[in-house]
Amino acid sequence: MRTLPPLSLLRAFEATARTGSVTRAAEELHRTHGAVSRQLKLLQEDVGAALFDKEGTGLKLNRHGEDLHALVGGVFEQLEHGYARLRAQVRGSGLHVACSATFAMRWLVPNLEDFYRTRSDIRIRLSMTSAREIRTEGADLVIAWDLSSYAEADRARAIPLAPVAFGPVCRPGYQRKAKAGTRITHDFTSSAWTHWEQQTGRHIGTGGQIALPHTHLCIEAALSGLGVALVEKRLVRRELDEGRLVAPWGFVPLPFTLMALPAAGRTLPVELDEFVAWLRGRLESQDAKPLAGVRG
Incomplete structure (x- = not known):
């Protein structure tokens, strides 16, 4: 049995970490600001530590967040490229x-x-x-x-x-x-x-x-x-x-x-x-x- 958080939480984290903004992450994911904020809260509760520090009106990854982003970002890149190759093969x-x-x-x-x-x-x-x-x-x-x-x-x-x-x-x-x-x-x-x-x-x-x-x-x-x-x-x-x-x-x-x-x-x-x-x-x-x- 895999002990991973829901993919939706990781997607919300990756988008927020990459854009530095819950607002921009919500726009990208076609979700509300509140929905993305709740997903980040659930993920941080699952990890057991905060992943971001406030920086002005935006967010900045802390040490735990940087470690998770390095892991998640690479996985999403591999998944994205592999899925694109599969779609290209199917569609000709x-x-x-x-x-x-x-x-x-x-x-x-x-x-x-x-x-x-x-x-x-x-x-x-x-x-x-x-x-x-x-x-x-x-x-x-x-x-x-x-x-x-x-x-x-x-x-x-x-x-x-x-x-x-x-x-x-x-x-x-x-x-x-x-x-x-x-x-x-x-x-x-x-x-x-x-x-x-x-x-x-x-x-x-x-x-x-x-x-x-x-x-x-x-x-x-x-x-x-x-x-x-x-x-x-x-x-x-x-x-x-x-x-x-x-x-x-x-x-x-x-x-x-x-x-x-x-x-x-x-x-x-x-x-x-x-x-x-x-x-x-x-x-x-x-x-x-x-x-x-x-x-x-």
Whole structure:
């Protein structure tokens, strides 16, 4: 008989130890803050010692916690890689790509026809998620422009694809009242507004705020005239070209880069390098085309 605590307790501990936050661990595990806190309490009772010390508003592993994390982290990595290999064998060959639902719907899927025009033999399987942490999807390649929650080793081997530029967009006519209007923010990238204001010296949407969990919801809110949303230019190109949105203050580069992160610790499909090269070329060719509805 195995004398191990429930796997759910170890998952809660590993996520909290890795992120340094019960809140971020709860987001990753799709649990409430209270549920994760209770799991940590049960685990510490089972161990017979505290595993964390408070550090500011976050948590820091103590000596017992570091010992357990060294053990659990390695086991989870092995389990994750082994399970990914099994899924790949069952599902057949191809390239598994994970990215945000908004990027998939608004850029990747509409552009895949160009990729398949020359490589129709490569099977692309997509995992779409709005969560920042998508390692558990077992993807061969993760596409994202915010890898701040990833380990330093992951960030170091990520492949830059293209610079990103954000700008406030709204429905035509709304810009006249936008300065004192409503600001539409993304729950997980609210810092983008801070970066944009620092870059431009402008303050837009000082009359209130709407926070939404998905970028495509922020765009839909702007289309409905609910306020001004700060979004990456590629995600609203169609609406700008069609005149359904305008970008009166233009787009400015922010300190992010669209990155491609290959999976670590396992053999990757031979098609990965070709797909990454296509991504870079396609993004570069589209960036050369001017956007409609934009002022500097």
